[in-house]
Amino acid sequence: MATRVLGDWALDRGAPRVQLLTIPGNTASExxxxxxxxxxxxxxxWNVVTRFT
Known part of the structure; x- marks a missing residue:
């Protein structure tokens, strides 16, 4: 899945966290x-979802 790959890529390169914004109520994006x-x-x-290392 592209979303996971991009998040892993950023975290592997030292990003302390990765944020993803969705429109509230967009259950598919969530x-x-x-x-x-x-x-x-x-x-x-906007919904903010965060992934930490």
């Missing part, structure tokens, strides 16, 4: 993020 190892870190106007 499911992709969860499957790629992201977790919800907060909600604003």
């Amino acid at each position: 499911a992709v993020a969860r499957r790629a190892g992201f977790r919800i870190a907060g909600r604003e106007r």
